[in-house]
Amino acid sequence: MTSAPPDRPVPPCPTVAAQPQRLLIIHNPIAGQRRRRRYAGFLAALRRQGVEIEDQPTTRRGDAERLVASLQPSPGTIVAAAGGDGTINEVINGLMANPSARELPLAILPLGTANVLAAEIGLRCDAESVGRYICGGHARPITLGRVNGRYFVMMAGVGFDAQVVADVNLPLKRRLGKLAYVLKTLQLLGHYSFPRYDLRCDGRRIAAASAVVANGRYYGGRLLMAPAADLTQPDLEVVVLTRSGRLQVLRYGAALLFGLLPKLRDVQTLTAREIHIDGPAGEPLQADGDIVARLPAKIETVPQALRLWVPGPVSHSSDASSI
């Protein structure tokens, strides 16, 4: 893991979208299920459009972060994370640790299981859409979250969902995809001890059975968790599930599936920039779908931390509007 340099906002996005000259792809070859063909399709579509590609495959966990942290970029480079949200998370942490690469735009080539960031920016996973995205997109400054020093782009969570993430191993995820999470949820329900957590959100205290600190709107794919969250804004949305117990987990899960979770009376959403979470020491926290920290935790917002490549041309209201 690499240490973070001091925060400094990235400069505003360029006013004109330019065709990228060079795409440096950090590629996780084991992301998702049977994604080799999809990746070959992405490369073919990009080459057809004249994009110069350098393909850097990872060989193990942590590789993507190390590669990007030691990168000496040439001008006009766009860094692309080809994989799932875990790979994107590593690339982001590598960029944030590398002062000479931090201002490079970050694009994503979705190959993962959930692809939550792709859903957030409205990117479809077919080759044609990805080609259009790279050649017709533009860079937008976005906020990142940081949990105990580690950056995340979509969300960090504590409680039942973090324990499920901790229990899902990579081979199971490769075999079953999203079903691996369903299976582990049902197994965990049999023996979970339902600890409680004490949150301080910009000084306001609230007790939680589970909590998700959201930078983006979606969770686990296209499931709506925090409708008011916006990657371009400095605030984080803290979604607090207040009730414990097996029945409640199933109820919250069903509500999430049907887009109703934010409407439940016992789900509270607070807007905050600094969140402290206390609970049983050593309990896992997930961020962007991987376990990245343990309790106690401090989560904070880092506005304008990174330039994310998003689909479509620059609009005049781009700087003020959401993605």
Ligand SMILES: Nc1ncnc2c1ncn2[C@@H]1O[C@H](COP(=O)(O)OP(=O)(O)OP(=O)(O)O)[C@@H](O)[C@H]1O
């Ligand atoms: N070559 C590799 N071998 C083993 N693990 C890797 C390799 N490259 C990256 N990883 C790790 O694999 C994990 C899962 O990858 P990733 O998140 O990209 O795919 P996914 O889990 O299928 O997708 P998603 O996160 O969208 O559900 C990440 O934590 C990443 O650090």
